[in-house]
Amino acid sequence: MTTTTTPSRPAAPGIRLRAWGGRIGAAAGGGLLFGVLTNLAQGWLPGAWNQIANSGAVWSAAAFAAGALLQWQGRLSQSAIAGLGAEVGLVVGYYGYAEFGRDGIGDLAFPLVWLGMACVAGPLFGVAGHWWRRGQDARRRVAGLAAFAGLFGMEGLAYAWNLHYAPQAWTCLALFVLIPLLMARTHKERALTLGAAAPCALLAYALIELPLQAISG
Secondary structure, X not given: OOOOXXXXXXXXXXXXXXXXXXXXXXHHHHHHHHHHHHHHHHHHOOHHHHHHHOOHHHHHHHXXXXXXXXXXXXXXXHHHHHHXXXXXXXXXXXXXXXXXXXXXXXXXXXXXXXXXXXXXXXXXXXXXXXXXXXXXXXXXXXXXXXXXXXXXXXXHHHHHXXXXXXXXXXXXXXXXXXXXXXXXXXXXXXXXXXXXXXXXXXXXXXXXXXXXXXHHO
């Protein structure tokens, strides 16, 4: 006696759209909450440590997490949009709390600069998180994790060279090393990620930190 199996019917477009929208909403909502928390952390952390809460590396973690943790069907475009939603939500949360929970945001220049950067960093690190978590080959996993670790290398360079905050610099450089060591899958990928993260840090410093210094100056 033979049995036949009925293939599962694909989800209706409306259901898929609602599920997709829910994930994007979760990414944006998480970013919004994280933005408020980073604003609060600037008041909680003592002295120069409050700079870490306002760092590009910490902020980009929202997009990286959105790309890594939200369940997609292998679609980079959706991870990129989730990263964008997380970063835009973070900027809105940070400056929204500054406006309504503190003394106001003052000049709109920096909120607009960070919003513009969120539109670039969000999709980029959403894809990086996706590659690290679900990359089918070592090259993508290494590239995604190296890009994320490189941001902390960038922050370490900025704290050491520009701000002369030695403890904060060592903390960021420690994270620059620990992220590949703890998050890569194999010893080979750890070594490759560390090697790739160094040029990523230098590139991020040139493309992000130097322009921000020029704007601040």
